[in-house]
Amino acid sequence: MNLLDQIKEKAKAKAKTIVLPEGTEERTLRAVPILIKEKIANPILLGDPKAVKGLADSLGVDLSGAEIINPAEAPFFKDFVQDFYEMRKDKGMTPEKAETLMADPLYFGSMMVKSGKADGEVAGAENTTGDVLRPALQIIKTAPGISSVSGAFIMIVPNCEFGDNGVFVFADCAVTPNPTAEQMAEFAAASVSTAVNLCGIKEPKIGMLSFSTKGSASHELVDKVAKATEIAKTRFPDLQVDGEFQADAALVPKVGASKAPGSPVAGYCNILIFPDLQAGNIGYKLVQRLAKAEAIGPILQGIAKPVNDLSRGCSVEDIVNVVAMTAVRA
Structure with missing residues (x-):
């Protein structure tokens, strides 16, 4: 059994929940049925359910078994906004700005990981490393004793x-x-x-x-x-x-x-x-x-909870592999 197969087997044994903020990204959608079929992780897609399902249908992708959450309509959205405001108010955050940012799937996904509603996060198929890292560092922060990612x-x-x-x-x-x-x-x-x-x-x-x-x-x-x-x-x-x-x-x-x-x-x-x-x-x-x-990577090291970045040139297989690694790290 090669290393990637070993990682996938470890992920299956953990059955972790991984949030995927890029819910209307084609390769991410194509990865979801594989994750579910192989029991690598329980995926949560972020985005408007109608838009996510519409794109999936047009691609012939079956999302059965995946949870889809629209950040702004989630029952815990207001709690996330308040928590984020409290975290960042000393740095000039306002309630209005906190609400705007929390509607962004990357910020919402990081808050899901911070709050324990997800075990890890994978993004970057259509966002830069900086875009993925910024909310993770503001919300989840670095691991104890580590100041750099x-x-x-x-x-x-x-x-x-x-x-x-x-x-x-x-x-x-x-x-x-x-x-x-x-x-x-x-x-x-x-x-x-x-x-x-x-x-x-x-x-x-x-x-x-x-x-x-x-x-x-x-x-x-x-x-x-x-x-x-x-x-x-x-x-x-x-x-x-x-x-x-x-x-x-x-x-x-x-x-x-x-x-x-x-x-x-x-x-x-x-x-x-x-x-x-x-x-x-x-x-x-x-x-x-x-x-x-x-x-295989890049694997983001030093964040207190697992968040991993994808290359924007990633394949569906790359996404499956990074989700498996994120689940194991969780």
Whole structure:
């Protein structure tokens, strides 16, 4: 059984409720019958029921078993408006603005997760990452001890002897353009949960990446990664983390032993933390295309409850997979 099948089996055992704010998005609608038939999750679609059902009928999609909620007509809409106003009034929120925003399915969906009416949220097929993240951070907020959100990819590399039998977690590849050392350390900690809970990696080993290994080069960019490594070791003492590493020192045992002798993880890393978004995004796409790897994500890490972002170029299968991962994380 491959990793995605394992994730789906875990999701089936949990039977979680996942809210899908983009209720009139074609690929999302096509994913719903699959989610129901395979018992991956109990989906809730947000939108005007007439419009949602009308589009589904035109596509030949059967939505039997899915709940459809129009935010503004929900019996708990006014409660959500009041709760959101109370959360944000110190930041200039007014009751009128709270009502307007809560009618937005992305805000309403985040409030459903916050209130426990849904276990997780998946969106992004027709909205940007910023659009998905903004209400999640305002309403659900970050997890305890974490101040920053990162976007991780699970990389499944065929015929690969490195990592965890070719399975890796790469972060941050989607959210923060130029993270601080403190943020990089938090990305490392958050990635462990992804590695363990989604990938089944039993011994997460983290490499903090740079163009230098253990002082082989001198530059402020190297200093940031070295500082991030020390912060991670101090703040999260249970982590198996080291750096700064060049990629080959992190991945290849012989190179790791040569460049970083005595390191507990050099040459055996299965979690790679990139120094900035340019490196992370370029890195995962190179591995995806050149090594014909499967790239699953981005998985939003660091939010207190599971909210996941889709690529606007996602397929129906991608949506099913991300919903399954969200259900497992819930």
